[in-house]
Amino acid sequence: MHRPVREQHKELSEKLAGHWAYYGTIGNHGLLDRFRAAVRGLWRKNLARRSRRGMPWKRFEQMEKVFRLPPTRVIHSEERRTAFGPDGARWEESESAVAEAACGSL
16 A cells, blocks of 8 residues: 555656646746645655554655655746647747747847
8 A cells, every 4th residue: 555665756756857847937936836835745645644643754854865756856947839720730939039029029
């Protein structure tokens, strides 16, 4: 029923890395930090259910020295827009390309 902490840590780290890859844009760092803190708290809460003594924060922090969750990372330097043309083909353009097209060559 309970998976080893090593397996849990590996899976949580992979999921967080995927989350950073998708949502890691400039300006979103604060929300990513809050998300990481929530994941960390839920992990501790679930580990606490495994024993009668629970999992005090001090003990969790000692365990976390070995099984540290990855830090928040901003992956994308600018947002990208994805759209589908009339033929269903996918195209992307960066914010700077959109701004350039809107402003033209002033």
